[in-house]
Amino acid sequence: xxxxxxxxxxxxxxxxxxxxxxxxxxxxxxxxxxxxxxxxxxxxxxxxxxxxxxxxxxxxxxxxxxxxxxxxxxxxxxxxxxxxxxxxxxxxxxxxxxxxxxxxxxxxxxxxxxxxxxxxxxxxxxxxxxxxxxxxxxxxxxxxxxxxxxxxxxxxxxxxxxxxxxxxxxxxxxxxxxxxxxxxxxxxxxxxxxxxxxxxxxxxxxxxxxxxxxxxxxxxxxxxxxxxxxxxxxxxxxxxxxxxxxxxxxxxxxxxxxxxxxxxxxxxxxxxxxxxxxxxxxxxxxxxxxxxxxxxxxxxxxxxxxxxxxxxxxxxxxxxxxxxxxxxxxxxxxxxxxxxxxxxxxxxxxxxxxxxxxxxxxxxxxxxxxxxxxxxxxxxxxxxxxxxxxxxxxxxxxxxxxxxxxxxxxxxxxxxxxxxxxxxxxxxxxxxxxxxxxxxxxxxxxxxxxxxxxxxxxxxxxxxxxxxxxxxxxxxxxxxxxxxxxxxxxxxxxxxxx
Amino acid sequence: xxxxxxxxxxxxxxxxxxxxxxxxxxxxxxxxxxxxxxxxxxxxxxxxxxxxxxxxxxxxxxxxxxxxxxxxxxxxxxxxxxxxxxxxxxxxxxxxxxxxxxxxxxxxxxxxxxxxxxxxxxxxxxxxxxxxxxxxxxxxxxxxxxxxxxxxxxxxxxxxxxxxxxxxxxxxxxxxxxxxxxxxxxxxxxxxxxxxxxxxxxxxxxxxxxxxxxxxxxxxxxxxxxxxxxxxxxxxxxxxxxxxxxxxxxxxxxxxxxxxxxxxxxxxxxxxxxxxxxxxxxxxxxxxxxxxxxxxxxxxxxxxxxxxxxxxxxxxxxxx
Numbered sequence: 001x002x003x004x005x006x007x008x009x010x011x012x013x014x015x016x017x018x019x020x021x022x023x024x025x026x027x028x029x030x031x032x033x034x035x036x037x038x039x040x041x042x043x044x045x046x047x048x049x050x051x052x053x054x055x056x057x058x059x060x061x062x063x064x065x066x067x068x069x070x071x072x073x074x075x076x077x078x079x080x081x082x083x084x085x086x087x088x089x090x091x092x093x094x095x096x097x098x099x100x101x102x103x104x105x106x107x108x109x110x111x112x113x114x115x116x117x118x119x120x121x122x123x124x125x126x127x128x129x130x131x132x133x134x135x136x137x138x139x140x141x142x143x144x145x146x147x148x149x150x151x152x153x154x155x156x157x158x159x160x161x162x163x164x165x166x167x168x169x170x171x172x173x174x175x176x177x178x179x180x181x182x183x184x185x186x187x188x189x190x191x192x193x194x195x196x197x198x199x200x201x202x203x204x205x206x207x208x209x210x211x212x213x214x215x216x217x218x219x220x221x222x223x224x225x226x227x228x229x230x231x232x233x234x235x236x237x238x239x240x241x242x243x244x245x246x247x248x249x250x251x252x253x254x255x256x257x258x259x260x261x262x263x264x265x266x267x268x269x270x271x272x273x274x275x276x277x278x279x280x281x282x283x284x285x286x287x288x289x290x291x292x293x294x295x296x297x298x299x300x301x302x303x304x305x306x307x308x309x310x311x312x313x314x315x316x317x318x319x320x321x322x323x324x325x326x327x328x329x330x331x332x333x334x335x336x337x338x339x340x341x342x343x344x345x346x347x348x349x350x351x352x353x354x355x356x357x358x359x360x361x362x363x364x365x366x367x368x369x370x371x372x373x374x375x376x377x378x379x380x381x382x383x384x385x386x387x388x389x390x391x392x393x394x395x396x397x398x399x400x401x402x403x404x405x406x407x408x409x410x411x412x413x414x415x416x417x418x419x420x421x422x423x424x425x426x427x428x429x430x431x432x433x434x435x436x437x438x439x440x441x442x443x444x445x446x447x448x449x450x451x452x453x454x455x456x457x458x459x460x461x462x463x464x465x466x467x468x469x470x471x472x473x474x475x476x477x478x479x480x481x482x483x484x485x486x487x488x489x490x491x492x493x494x495x496x497x498x
Numbered sequence: 499x500x501x502x503x504x505x506x507x508x509x510x511x512x513x514x515x516x517x518x519x520x521x522x523x524x525x526x527x528x529x530x531x532x533x534x535x536x537x538x539x540x541x542x543x544x545x546x547x548x549x550x551x552x553x554x555x556x557x558x559x560x561x562x563x564x565x566x567x568x569x570x571x572x573x574x575x576x577x578x579x580x581x582x583x584x585x586x587x588x589x590x591x592x593x594x595x596x597x598x599x600x601x602x603x604x605x606x607x608x609x610x611x612x613x614x615x616x617x618x619x620x621x622x623x624x625x626x627x628x629x630x631x632x633x634x635x636x637x638x639x640x641x642x643x644x645x646x647x648x649x650x651x652x653x654x655x656x657x658x659x660x661x662x663x664x665x666x667x668x669x670x671x672x673x674x675x676x677x678x679x680x681x682x683x684x685x686x687x688x689x690x691x692x693x694x695x696x697x698x699x700x701x702x703x704x705x706x707x708x709x710x711x712x713x714x715x716x717x718x719x720x721x722x723x724x725x726x727x728x729x730x731x732x733x734x735x736x737x738x739x740x741x742x743x744x745x746x747x748x749x750x751x752x753x754x755x756x757x758x759x760x761x762x763x764x765x766x767x768x769x770x771x772x773x774x775x776x777x778x779x780x781x782x783x784x785x786x787x788x789x790x791x792x793x794x795x796x797x798x799x800x801x802x803x804x805x806x807x808x809x810x811x812x813x814x815x816x817x818x
Binding site: 045138141142265266335336337344406407446453 | 566
């Protein structure tokens with residue numbers, strides 16, 4: 001496999017193809033920074049260009065846009081609490097507090113480096129274990145997905161920084177918002193107040209509103225915005241030795257979680273980043289530091305979303321099955337080039353298959369090289385006075401959200417969610433659990449009801465299928481552990497609860 | 499006298515306008531509206547047609563995506579536009595399904611349109627894991643022997659794929675469990691993983707796996723065998739005589755477009771479809787490129803609305 005990878009490297013290092021790889025990751029980086037405009041918009045705009053390119057070059061460029069956007073997405077999250085893409089929502093949680101503590105440069109460095117490691121781990125898994133991962137992914141049927149989501153919701157119930165009850169209420173709110181639209185099992189319209197809502201609320205609207213717009217409203221109410229004293233010396237950008245050491249395991253755990261979720265069709269980078277964050281909080285010895293600018297909480301989800309962006313290509317390349325909407329577009333580009341993707345792609349088009357994988361390797365290196373020098377530039381953005389920066393950002397958010405589904409309703413909803421997010425922050429409700437519920441709720445409902453349909457309402461199916469049973473056991477242990485630890489805390493009132 | 503002449507002038511101009519409009523048509527940009535996401539098949543076909551037609555018409559043709567509610571948002575929009583010949587809609591097979599499936603649509607699915615031409619038609623295929631069933635007959639026999647045991651995965655409730663599965667059940671008397679997935683790719687994954695036994699979807703979703711020997715294509719849903727797959731029997735010639743389901747893409751305009759303008763657009767569409775490069779690109783998306791008259795398109799849509807209305811009623815699918 002290494003041999004074939006080297007052949008692929010030979011393909012991608014041709015100057016012509018290398019240029020398109022660079023164009024791809026650069027555009028990706030750029031649109032990742034711009035709020036609301038995601039990889040989908042950029043790829044669909046560039047799709048006509050691929051009429052004039054061959055299949056390998058098209059795919060290398062389009063793929064570069066996709067994983068490049070994961071790098072870019074973290075930048076606005078850190079600097080402005082404005083997730084550039086849904087998968088960088090979690091990056092706000094630690095990244096933005098770091099920026100407010102005048103450590104934006106450090107946060108950007110850690111994000112870029114974690115992204116790089118995550119991406120490389122993803123590529124390594126793609127090269128070495130694409131086929132075994134495919135086999136595992138195919139074992140995941142409706143019952144497994146349902147139980148995986150339950151485990152995820154339980155694990156992430158700690159994701160907020162405030163009280164558990166408040167956090168839980170926000171997850172439920174997110175699930176409720178996720179109900180809007182056509183019911184996947186019967187097609188019945190739920191809460192469809194206007195036809196534009198028939199396809200549900202857009203994740204982009206919700207994320208941009210709750211995080212970005214609400215932050216702008218909040219800051220606008222300060223008379224003199226806190227202008228952070230900025231340091232852009234390289235010394236302040238690179239983590240200290242102790243900080244670097246604390247990041248090793250979080251990055252590896254994040255990469256592993258990201259690689260797993262990326263390879264499962266239907267999940268992907270956003271869910272992976274939430275799970276990696278929840279995992280870090282669970283295993284951390286200092287969980288109360290989360291939410292205050294804790295570096296491991298930044299590094300883990302950043303490595304996870306990039307690993308997921310790479311392993312997301314596993315089902316696409318090995319089976320010809322798109323795991324999400326972006327992959328569907330990339331496959332569309334292949335079809336337009338007369339290649340029907342399927343299991344024979346690896347055999348029939350080895351140059352394409354391995355060239356694309358090798359381009360990920362090269363692309364991640366390019367991205368790291370673009371990102372580190374740009375840190376100084378991004379930090380300088382913070383010197384722009386808020387009253388000049390924010391109107392521009394609001395306009396960009398509106399354009400970005402509109403471009404996503406060409407819907408004015410989505411723009412209105414984004415602004416409404418901004419007000420909601422502002423009110424929530426004033427009353428100490430966290431926005432992150434809302435998004436988690438919004439993403440996972442429909443996935444749970446869809447797969448649970450599909451399970452019931454497939455196995456004629458037999459609940460024992462969750463325990464008789466091995467992977468599902470393991471997931472149920474994990475969830476049970478998690479609940480037992482939570483009960484046990486709360487009892488343990490109550491018995492020792494002298495020990496402060498963590 | 500002069501005053502009278504001056505008063506008559508606007509009238510003369512107003513009377514002259516229609517013929518001038520036809521002679522000078524088009525004198526500004528036209529647009530093709532469609533109801534699906536940018537980058538999807540509908541968008542791609544629109545762009546292919548726009549590029550080609552703009553050459554023939556001598557004016558730019560702009561593609562406008564108005565996604566939502568299975569394309570009905572776009573249909574509601576287009577049917578309210580001025581029928582001046584500058585607004586076209588790229589319509590797909592879902593248009594007939596929506597007419598049957600929705601309780602209240604903000605437009606008339608047939609009367610609201612001036613139909614121009616089909617662009618292409620494509621059948622669905624019935625696929626199973628390789629070696630599972632010897633033939634489509636064997637599959638239907640298995641379904642008849644154990645009613646309610648075979649599972650058909652489809653790309654969403656109310657999709658043409660779903661309704662085609664329901665129609666197959668009605669015509670053969672077999673009982674299936676119809677399992678919805680989020681799109682054809684997810685249904686195909688479920689077939690590969692063994693969660694469902696059958697998937698009915700387009701060639702682009704299924705042929706990659708079939709060529710790799712992962713799936714057997716058991717039958718085509720069109721009345722005639724598909725030229726690209728002459729060995730695959732039709733449902734009509736095997737288990738369900740008279741079975742004929744094709745999906746399609748077409749161009750329509752708001753009702754009331756001047757006949758001459760409609761004819762002009764139709765001839766441009768047909769000219770574009772005669773271009774081998776356009777044919778190849780449409781064929782790459784799994785469709786058989788081919789134009790039609792407006793009447794033929796209308797008859798196709800009316801026929802499908804009747805079939806789907808019947809299927810939805812008989813199968814007890816919830817209307818929206």
